[in-house]
Amino acid sequence: MKMLRFGSLTGPLLGALWTFVVAVTVAVAMSFVTGEAFRPSLLWSLLFGGLTGFVLVGRGHMRVVVAAFCVVYFAALSLGIGPVLTGNVSLIARLAAALFLGVGIGWPMVRFLEDLPMGALTRHEFEGAVIMALKGFGYIFFTAIVVIPFYVMVMTSLKNQSQLMQNPLDFSIDLSQGWGLFRSYTELMTEFNFGSYMWTSFYISVLTVLITLAFAIPGAYAVARLRFRGQVAFSRSILLIYMVPMIVLALPIYIGFSMMGLRNSITGIVMIYPVTTIPVALYMLQGYFRGLPAEIEEAGLMDGLSRLQVIWKITLPLSLPALASVSLYVFMIAWNEFLLAFMLLDDPSKFTLTRGIASLNSSEIPRQHLMAGSVIATVPIMALFLGLERFMTKGLTAGSVKG
Amino acid sequence: MSDIGPPRGAGPLARTEARLAWGLLAPTITAVSLVVILPLLAIFWISVKPVSLSDLRAPEAIVREDLRGKPSVAGDEATLRYRLRNSSPKSEITGVTLTDSWPVGLSIVGDLDPRCTVSDEMLRCDMGDWDGGFRDTLTIPVVTEQAFFDQATDVEASPVKVDGQASFVLTNGDFTFKNFVSVFDGGEFWSVLGVTLFYTIFGTLGAMIMGLFASLLLNHSFRGQGILRGLYLFPYVAPVIAVAFAWILLFDPFSGSANALLIQMGVTEGAINFFGERPLALIMVTLFEIWRYFPLSFLFILARMQSIPTDMYEAADMDGASPFQQFWYLSMPQLLGILSVLFLLRFIWTFNKFDDIFLLTGGNAGTRVLTVNVYEQAFAVSNIGAGAAVAVVIFACLLLFSVFFFKVISKEEGL
Numbered sequence: 084m085k086m087l088r089f090g091s092l093t094g095p096l097l098g099a100l101w102t103f104v105v106a107v108t109v110a111v112a113m114s115f116v117t118g119e120a121f122r123p124s125l126l127w128s129l130l131f132g133g134l135t136g137f138v139l140v141g142r143g144h145m146r147v148v149v150a151a152f153c154v155v156y157f158a159a160l161s162l163g164i165g166p167v168l169t170g171n172v173s174l175i176a177r178l179a180a181a182l183f184l185g186v187g188i189g190w191p192m193v194r195f196l197e198d199l200p201m202g203a204l205t206r207h208e209f210e211g212a213v214i215m216a217l218k219g220f221g222y223i224f225f226t227a228i229v230v231i232p233f234y235v236m237v238m239t240s241l242k243n244q245s246q247l248m249q250n251p252l253d254f255s256i257d258l259s260q261g262w263g264l265f266r267s268y269t270e271l272m273t274e275f276n277f278g279s280y281m282w283t284s285f286y287i288s289v290l291t292v293l294i295t296l297a298f299a300i301p302g303a304y305a306v307a308r309l310r311f312r313g314q315v316a317f318s319r320s321i322l323l324i325y326m327v328p329m330i331v332l333a334l335p336i337y338i339g340f341s342m343m344g345l346r347n348s349i350t351g352i353v354m355i356y357p358v359t360t361i362p363v364a365l366y367m368l369q370g371y372f373r374g375l376p377a378e379i380e381e382a383g384l385m386d387g388l389s390r391l392q393v394i395w396k397i398t399l400p401l402s403l404p405a406l407a408s409v410s411l412y413v414f415m416i417a418w419n420e421f422l423l424a425f426m427l428l429d430d431p432s433k434f435t436l437t438r439g440i441a442s443l444n445s446s447e448i449p450r451q452h453l454m455a456g457s458v459i460a461t462v463p464i465m466a467l468f469l470g471l472e473r474f475m476t477k478g479l480t481a482g483s484v485k486g
Numbered sequence: 487m488s489d490i491g492p493p494r495g496a497g498p499l500a501r502t503e504a505r506l507a508w509g510l511l512a513p514t515i516t517a518v519s520l521v522v523i524l525p526l527l528a529i530f531w532i533s534v535k536p537v538s539l540s541d542l543r544a545p546e547a548i549v550r551e552d553l554r555g556k557p558s559v560a561g562d563e564a565t566l567r568y569r570l571r572n573s574s575p576k577s578e579i580t581g582v583t584l585t586d587s588w589p590v591g592l593s594i595v596g597d598l599d600p601r602c603t604v605s606d607e608m609l610r611c612d613m614g615d616w617d618g619g620f621r622d623t624l625t626i627p628v629v630t631e632q633a634f635f636d637q638a639t640d641v642e643a644s645p646v647k648v649d650g651q652a653s654f655v656l657t658n659g660d661f662t663f664k665n666f667v668s669v670f671d672g673g674e675f676w677s678v679l680g681v682t683l684f685y686t687i688f689g690t691l692g693a694m695i696m697g698l699f700a701s702l703l704l705n706h707s708f709r710g711q712g713i714l715r716g717l718y719l720f721p722y723v724a725p726v727i728a729v730a731f732a733w734i735l736l737f738d739p740f741s742g743s744a745n746a747l748l749i750q751m752g753v754t755e756g757a758i759n760f761f762g763e764r765p766l767a768l769i770m771v772t773l774f775e776i777w778r779y780f781p782l783s784f785l786f787i788l789a790r791m792q793s794i795p796t797d798m799y800e801a802a803d804m805d806g807a808s809p810f811q812q813f814w815y816l817s818m819p820q821l822l823g824i825l826s827v828l829f830l831l832r833f834i835w836t837f838n839k840f841d842d843i844f845l846l847t848g849g850n851a852g853t854r855v856l857t858v859n860v861y862e863q864a865f866a867v868s869n870i871g872a873g874a875a876v877a878v879v880i881f882a883c884l885l886l887f888s889v890f891f892f893k894v895i896s897k898e899e900g901l
Contacts, residue, residue, distance in 0.1 A: 115743070228777060230717070232721075252747060301511070323888055328840065331860065334525075334864055358522065361517065421726055458728070
């Protein structure tokens with residue numbers, strides 16, 4: 084490591100690696116957006132990047148560098164050399180790629196290297212530059228792995244079978260179709276009954292949340308606040324039940340429901356779902372209740388409230404944020420639940436959304452329908468989450484992280 | 487003298503409190519034992535029963551009644567016919583009796599079947615024992631009277647009642663250890679266990695390392711941090727069925743974008759069947775598991791990180807610790823607790839995971855883990871007993887893990 088701690092070595096090394104990362108990113112992104120042939124080149128990346136790194140160590144005026152890089156990479160793309168190689172792609176695509184390369188390489192490289200001297204580096208300087216580069220890579224990497232599947236999902240749902248077969252990379256969409264773009268969605272809603280599946284999923288999830296809270300709030304309060312023999316054993320067994328695999332339970336539940344005639348009924352599903360979520364909810368809530376100051380409740384008791392009144396008038400209003408996050412989490416579990424719905428529901432009029440999507444998975448149904456169904460199931464829960472993300476982060480970790 | 491001293495035992499207040507606690511817990515305990523404990527006991531019971539999917543319906547005596555001969559005027563002859571059958575091909579039904587109200591306006595011609603009697607307008611037959619797959623037809627020659635046409639009697643209208651004792655495989659005294667023998671027999675179980683362990687260990691570790699990396703990225707505030715955090719939660723929040731199908735399409739060997747991309751970039755010559763080739767499919771499902779659950783680790787680790795006081799880092803900075811040293815000697819020891827809890831929790835959950843592999847490969851191409859094996863045995867091979875036996879094995883492993891888990895968590899959380 085010590086050998087590397089010279090600006091004249093660190094700079095080119097980081098430059099080469101970073102240039103390759105950006106080259107791959109730009110090539111993948113441009114391929115996905117335009118469907119045209121973009122290809123990163125390792126050798127060219129090392130050459131260009133090494134040079135970049137060497138030039139930029141300890142200096143670099145941001146705007147000048149970025150502008151210069153854009154021009155250089157446009158020239159390189161046009162000449163068919165450089166970190167990203169293309170065939171005969173359109174001028175606009177080439178301009179966009181050059182812009183991305185110029186900004187994507189120029190801006191971060193200046194930031195990475197501006198504080199480095201040419202000669203020997205201190206440990207701080209060296210690690211600072213490396214960490215910045217690693218972070219940059221991390222942002223690109225995580226964003227890519229999260230966005231690509233979702234992008235493929237949405238774009239596939241907007242295309243048709245023959246377009247998909249022709250060029251699997253071409254996700255450009257033809258805006259001139261207007262509303263025709265959403266053909267898969269309208270077909271799902273009209274012919275495949277997805278509207279009713281959505282409604283079923285929605286009210287099953289809401290019922291699950293309500294029932295879960297009705298069971299979990301008193302239970303969590305008892306575990307968190309009241310002293311009784313078996314308290315520790317009980318809170319442990321909640322966790323233990325939380326860990327029992329669903330498939331182990333699904334088998335006897337399937338048998339039992341078949342015999343009782345509850346299979347294929349919404350009632351059966353509404354009976355099962357809350358039980359799978361009660362342990363989680365109870366565990367999360369008891370963690371939160373424990374964190375509330377007991378003195379307020381004691382004051383309430385002294386003023387003549389009964390325990391139940393204390394829960395209703397003091398504890399619950401204080402734990403509204405936790406209730407919100409638990410509700411959100413339980414809603415998500417019920418909305419996304421697949422195994423039980425898949426095993427217990429056979430009647431298309433009673434399908435939940437996930438079961439409905441599973442029924443689309445056949446060779447006769449075009450796959451843009453499958454993806455449109457997936458988008459329909461994903462978007463509401465994502466929207467809910469992004470809107471209430473703050474609650475979620477707190478609630479999920481409330482039960483098991485102590486400050 | 488001996489009654490002076492601190493109170494011993496539970497006082498009345500403590501007793502009221504305990505009573506209230508149990509009262510508050512009662513609904514949960516009831517619900518959970520109905521849906522968790524009862525099925526678990528059932529699994530143990532079924533695992534020692536020779537039961538397959540078709541045995542789930544108890545054998546039934548089935549009777550169809552009709553009148554043959556199409557009588558049109560009084561005095562026509564006809565045949566009252568009962569077609570009898572045992573619904574189960576294997577199990578016998580003993581002591582079958584048949585009762586039916588005698589149709590108005592019909593009278594018997596010749597001798598009645600010796601097994602049957604007619605009295606008080608009721609037909610009663612003692613049909614004896616029926617073997618599995620038993621079929622018979624009971625015919626009674628009759629002649630019609632005017633009343634039959636006056637009242638427009640429909641012989642099929644009155645329900646036929648049949649009784650009999652059938653032994654139902656789930657409730658009788660037959661036990662077998664064949665299920666367990668078939669589970670452990672042959673090399674399959676050990677390869678399944680090996681696949682499960684690979685999937686679990688690498689899936690857990692991978693998700694935790696990715697989660698740690700992601701939380702290091704977001705552990706300082708900048709513009710757009712909230713959006714990025716929400717975005718990184720997407721794999722975990724989206725329905726598994728949606729993201730699993732998205733992956734399948736993305737990595738499709740014929741028309742998947744990933745293959746097209748790799749070919750275009752010159753990484754491979756031909757298309758790769760990501761979810762269909764032997765070692766690759768297992769790696770892919772493990773990657774999927776890592777991808778899907780790194781957000782959870784990331785949430786937990788980030789929450790812990792943000793609770794580490796910043797003055798520690800300031801002090802370290804003053805002392806000249808480099809960023810890596812700060813991470814390794816300050817952050818890591820602080821995070822060790824949550825990391826170990828998370829590891830065990832994720833380990834158990836990954837071990838129990840079913841949906842992901844079931845949707846991605848259906849357990850083919852060397853990705854069959856224990857949970858998928860339960861489903862395969864019970865529903866694909868329709869041997870419910872063997873499926874239950876695998877479930878019992880899973881449960882045993884789970885108990886083993888949870889012993890470790892509670893050792894660690896009681897140290898970390900004082901639970």
